[in-house]
Amino acid sequence: MASNTTSSVGSPPTGETSTLVVRRTDTVSPETRVRHFDELSDELQQVVAECDGEEAVVPTTRRLADEVTTDTTVVFTDYYRVTVV
Numbered sequence: 001m002a003s004n005t006t007s008s009v010g011s012p013p014t015g016e017t018s019t020l021v022v023r024r025t026d027t028v029s030p031e032t033r034v035r036h037f038d039e040l041s042d043e044l045q046q047v048v049a050e051c052d053g054e055e056a057v058v059p060t061t062r063r064l065a066d067e068v069t070t071d072t073t074v075v076f077t078d079y080y081r082v083t084v085v
Contacts, residue, residue: 018065023055
């Protein structure tokens with residue numbers, strides 16, 4: 001898969017190294033928390049929308065990282081797994 005960087009999300013504060021990884025997934029286990037696109041903040045909606053089916057690795061802010069649980073799956077045009085690394 002191709003990888004791209006989305007520059008619309010602000011850089012993390014100094015000393016922060018959080019990054020969001022957004023990737024399309026074909027499998028969602030029954031215990032996975034699935035969030036609908038319209039439940040996300042505007043900032044996270046933008047990140048998911050800009051990945052356009054490709055994997056995206058995005059530097060993130062603390063606020064955005066706090067919105068994502070350990071393994072969040074989002075329903076948009078497909079299912080997307082959003083992970084903080």
